Amino acid sequence: MSTLTHAPEHPPHDTRSAPRTRSGSRPLTGTLALARLSVRVDRIRALVWVLGAGAMGFYFAHAIQIIAEDDTALASLAGLYADPVGRMMVGPGFGMDDPTHERFFAAGYAVFIYILIALMSIFTVVRHTRADEQAGRAELVRANVVGRHATLTATLLVTAGLVVTASALVLVGALTAGYAWEGSLLVATTAAAVGLFFTGATATMAQLGESSRSATALSGGLLGLAYVIRMAGDAPEVGGTALSWASPLGWAQQTAPYVDDRWWPLLPLAGGAVVLAGLGYWLSTRRDVGAGLLPARLGRAEGRPSLGTPLGLALRSLLGTLRGWTIALVLTSLMFGSYAQTMLDSADALPPELAGVFVGEDIMLGYLAYIALFMAVFVTAAGVGSLQQVRGEETSGRAEYGLSAPLSRTAWLGAHLTVTIAGVLLILVAVGAAMGAGAALSLEEGGASRFGELLAAGVLKAPAVLSIVGIVTALLGWLPRLAVPVGWLLVAFSAIIGTFGSLLELPDVVFDLDPFGHLADYPVEAIAWEPVIWLTAIGAAGIAIGLLGWRRREVGRI
Structure with a gap:
């Protein structure tokens, strides 16, 4: 018995002219x-x-x-x-x-x-x-x-x-x-x-x-x-x-x-x-x-004990996003604040249409109040971005791994909301402080007194930010597919109304839909506490409704 070996009758096709992958x-x-x-x-x-x-x-x-x-x-x-x-x-x-x-x-x-x-x-x-x-x-x-x-x-x-x-x-x-x-x-x-x-x-x-x-x-x-x-x-x-x-x-x-x-x-x-x-x-x-x-930063040989807690795990997941927003917004606020003296010097030469964008007779303070509003909208974007990441934890399946531990749904989502809310509040403080520092360094007179005012101006935008975070959280609990798109839509709407609102002939009902439009333009205007209270209530109610929906619906729902 023998095995016949011979060259194939038809040689294989030459593939050298057609580049191929390893597969x-x-x-x-x-x-x-x-x-x-x-x-x-x-x-x-x-x-x-x-x-x-x-x-x-x-x-x-x-x-x-x-x-x-x-x-x-x-x-x-x-x-x-x-x-x-x-x-x-x-x-x-x-x-x-x-x-x-x-x-x-x-x-x-x-x-x-x-x-x-x-x-x-x-x-x-x-x-x-x-x-x-x-x-x-x-x-x-x-x-x-x-x-x-x-x-x-x-x-x-x-x-x-x-x-x-x-x-x-x-x-x-x-x-x-x-x-x-x-x-x-x-x-x-x-x-x-x-x-x-x-x-x-x-x-x-x-x-x-x-x-x-x-x-x-x-x-x-x-x-x-x-x-x-x-x-x-x-x-x-x-x-x-x-x-x-x-x-x-x-x-x-x-x-x-x-x-x-x-x-x-x-x-x-x-x-x-x-x-x-x-x-x-x-x-x-x-x-x-x-x-x-890019080489990834090596982690610790042993995990921190905090990673074994819902709050520590949430902080580890969301810290990168919030930290990136903080650095970008602080630098931008510092730059905008440094234009305070320029606005003061050019106040008389500003066209009335541009001056009309800023609230009050003091153009410099009106400009800073406008910038405080402008930056608060971007802080809201940081909050929506954090909630988008929370939604990503769910759609990617990582949330289910976390919930497989002895951990309630409320504790898991509550920890992420705690980090998100604490993060946006700290960013508001940092943004106000950076804007105040920029103004204080640029102003030739009275700069030190502006630091506290601008710090407060940033913090006082928190109720509007929390109201949008609450709305997105409510949708995350009941209509998760709409949560992130609606969140970004609200951010874009607030940005457009805040920037071009005074130039657009829109019905009053449109301006009423902007949460930031209900807050006083501090430091030009005195603080109005009524909108602060009910905007905070909207945020709290939205968070409660979202937690309730999160407990009831199927996790991982696309």
């Missing part, structure tokens, strides 16, 4: 299937993002025509952005020496559309890359016939599609307002370029950290840094300074729609998007699934 599949195998899956899973969330960006563009484009019906009113409003403080808030103020409705739209509102689309890109990329790896879904997908780069490619394609669709809706909103075609197309294209830039940036950031939280923090920090650099660059003079060109948002606003209609500043945005996306691909080949390139 034998091509790098992009399964890309379209994963893209369809991402669209299917994200259909509701994506629709909300796209329609929200489109609605914002449509509203801003038409609102200015209602606010300023004639040239006289428009010219007076243009003074908002001819002033350094106004340029610091919204941009370099191109065309405000000869304002039109379309120029006002581009100079005053377009940057917020860019930021919203950038946030959509950040959250979408993180959710379909790092968040899937963290939850273990990526490994299940890669166990199939899927190329190494298929997931990232599908994510980039889906995100780019959302960005382009949202930008197209912004174009429709501008055109329906009767604005020039070229300038409107430039605004929409710039919005798309900003979105794609942060899509590529997030593709890189997703390779660095070990969690979706770190990827979001890195990408969001980049966006925040871009805005701060733009503020510092645009404030000194109309058209911005050299520092404006150090920011992606600065590049976007240097296009000067409806004025110069410059397209070439989009080149660094487009080039940056391509380079950063390519870097993301390259970095993804240098790490394992679920791992990050």
Whole structure:
């Protein structure tokens, strides 16, 4: 008996010309299937993002025509952005020496559309890359016939599609307002370029950290840094300074729609998007699934005894999020407070429309009261972000592990709420202290007396913050899928009303829906205790209702 051995009649196909992964599949195998899956899973969330960006563009484009019906009113409003403080808030103020409705739209509102689309890109990329790896879904997908780069490619394609669709809706909103075609197309294209830039940036950031939280923090920090650099660059003079060109948002606003209609500043945005996306691909080949390139800090050899308690475990889970918000908001408050002397010096030269944004006859105190409100809205965002992480603990299944111990549901959620509430209160104190310190150091006279006032101004916003935390907690207990979206919607609503409320002709009922609008603008106005009491009561009631719902519903409910 013998075994015949001979060469095969047909030699195997030469695969050297087609690069393959170790599993034998091509790098992009399964890309379209994963893209369809991402669209299917994200259909509701994506629709909300796209329609929200489109609605914002449509509203801003038409609102200015209602606010300023004639040239006289428009010219007076243009003074908002001819002033350094106004340029610091919204941009370099191109065309405000000869304002039109379309120029006002581009100079005053377009940057917020860019930021919203950038946030959509950040959250979408993180959710379909790092968040899937963290939850273990990526490994299940890669166990199939899927190329190494298929997931990232599908994510980039889906995100780019959302960005382009949202930008197209912004174009429709501008055109329906009767604005020039070229300038409107430039605004929409710039919005798309900003979105794609942060899509590529997030593709890189997703390779660095070990969690979706770190990827979001890195990408969001980049966006925040871009805005701060733009503020510092645009404030000194109309058209911005050299520092404006150090920011992606600065590049976007240097296009000067409806004025110069410059397209070439989009080149660094487009080039940056391509380079950063390519870097993301390259970095993804240098790490394992679920791992990050940045070295993780080594933990203790033995866990602290506090980790054996609900409160200690909650503090360990939420501390990173709250600490990141604290650092960012304290630095921002310190910077805003340092403008106190500038406001005092330019009080007489401020246009009446800008002065009208600030409460009271003392422009400097009105400015600081406005900043206290502005920062309190961001503190609320920190609270909503913390509750979003609590929801993530549930959807990822980690909450069930915790509840498998001899631990009641009320104790688990109550511990996380305790850390969240204590965290936002401490951030309010830190923000007020930083703003007071900045004002005290910048003011030539009476600076020390302002420290205590501004510290109190920050703390007195706590009832409004707690009311929103209570509403989100109530939804977390009974309607968990709505909790996080509604929380962010309330934050955005408060930010828009607090920033543009005095310029928008809205019904009183809309202003009544803003929790911050019921509180006195201390230190300009005397403290009104009635809204403090009932806003605190709303927060307490929401927390109680949320705890009750949490005890009754199924844990892990999606």
